[in-house]
Amino acid sequence: MTVSYRQPGVVLTDRHFTVPLDHDAPTGETIELYAREVVASDKAHQDQPWLVYLQGGPGFGANRFVGKGAWLGRALKEYRVLLLDQRGTGHSAPANRQTLPLRGTAAEQADYLTHFRADSIVRDCEAIRREVTGGAPWTVLGQSFGGFCTVNYLSTAPEGLTAAVVTGGLPSLDAHADDVYRAAYPRIERKVAAHYARYPQDVERARRIADHLLANDVVLPNGYRLTAEAFQSLGILLGGSEGSHRLHYLLEDAFVRTPQGSALSDAFQEEVQGLLSYASHPLYALVHEAIYGQDTRPTNWSAERVRAEFPQFDAAKTLAGDGPLLFTGETIHPWMFDCDPALRPLRETAELLAARTDWKPLYDPARLAANEVPVAAAVYHDDMYVDTAHSLATARTIRGLRTWVTDEFEHDGVRAGGPRVLDRLLALTRDEA
Template structure:
């Protein structure tokens, strides 16, 4: 049965759209497709309410979520935003939960423990959850949904990728360029590197600039962060879910500096925590709960255990790149967290989108995966991008926006990548933030 003819699919409406919840059986390991176990991949299929009868002829617009390791949320409405624009251009929209996220065979410490007996099995399993496998899922879904179409142009996808979704798009262009008609990237033109070292050497100075801007806006937070840091360095603090709130973990709140409103959000937590120490002599449950829910590495573990792997290809491994680069000069002196090395009048700088080995002890949901994550950090990964294919693209329009002050994706590395993709139209702006 053609997927679009399946009347058993759960469906409902939101303003402007009929939504179909679709599941696809995909091979876990595409290198051994015939014998591989299957996993379930979930897609929300949105169709304009007045065009449901035209589904079999309308082209598809596929959205790839940022991350890695985050599911794609259901929009509250299709009557505004980019979904409305896609509808007006004649598309139906696919919102993919990338494998391992949301309803697509979600990965968590508990699910891995239920399925596998050894860490070897877990590592082998998790090696199939990078961009290359995500893209192959998309290609399988594209073929199934466009089966029976005689016009080849009507079988091609238009793609939109945010952040890590843009990384996936470049892999899609490398593997299946003839399956794509248009590709649009927002804040996610990936660096064409073989490992993350160059990425982090460029990232730490950008985070330093963000810290300077933060403390310029909230100068009283210099003393507040020092007080909080000293407290966390001299007291064991447990979060509601059993995780440790160490000084280093607290400084990871700087991840928010790259998004709209991020400075204010961090300031609110800093102000709340400092106020707790003044009135209670400890951090309140409310503050601890806010910090825990602000940091998503417990709920989206792929974001931690496979984050550095998104930069690895051509038989290279990450080897805890962010930690290694942090210990290089001058970063080891600038981003110092050890209490004995800090001075009373020195701002303590937050870190950002880096993954560190200490997280495997501090985050409750990462602890069971400590050995697995260490093994993955030593894994030598296969190819993600084919520069020859990207240099010679034909018949596909590619455009992307990069941001001057993007904390998450280096603009200069993105400009180099854009120069390697034939016909890439790049817009660089400071009008918007990464998210």
């Protein structure tokens, strides 16, 4: 049953779909997917082409917009938009500590989650496209990991696309996770240096907080164990347009005086637990490194192993000297499955995924080289989350792809830039810019 309702300027319709868990076994187990159809109120009864949005992550449901926020208003000028909750997220067979035990053992959970990568998401799109559009191709907008999915789409089912737009999400076609993180840590260090240049007072604040965490066992109100390493992972904020400012305001409110002396404030702890908890998106932690698996090499906690090659990120060693504490970024570590109560029950499942050696290739360089789908990609200069050099190398392998390389935005440019980013990229796909 479909249900429609209104928000300012738009009509929304809840859509539900049934797809195979394993598309190679179409008569086997099925899962239920959810998507939200959005159309401008004044175009609700008009025939329009479709645009499907693939959210970043992995592990996040599609944006829950109110009205025509961010890029959506621009899209609704000419499209009906389908905001898809990718499998395992939102209302689409959510995968978390509450639902995964229904699969059985940790090994059975890990096997199940191998079906939650870009290749399965694209095959979901193709299955529901026939129902949504009557078989007509549609345009895809892929943000971050959604861009990884888009490149898989171009590799496996380009006949389903009229055009493709990627924002901050051109993946390397062949890099192992180790290669991704060896490129990432120097980039993260540059972002931290830029933050401290903007807010030099934060150097001492960050050191003081980390010192406190090394000397004290701190458990946040939700049960999260806040270690120095966990505190460093707040650097993930630095990849967003407002992230440096948000981090600054967080650090300035860290301590409060109490009868017993100085303590981490309730306000600081409350905000930190919201930023660090994976309760709303545990799939991100479980399959984040798996999105890079394409052969027999295990990912094997790549970010953790590669971090050892960059000793400047070791909080204890840094604090023993007088250097600034370095935050980390979009990296997943095994200790997260000890610190975060939302992840603790899934530690064994995560270990099995990290050890897996049967990952299938996600991209087809030969097919990409023969691409005929109009494609445009925003590549954000020194993007903290996706390596610029990797993105540009991939751009050169996709026939006809047009890039817009800019330092005007961070990784969240499609949100922070309002309609401008999507407008520019659609123009590029049409040779209008």
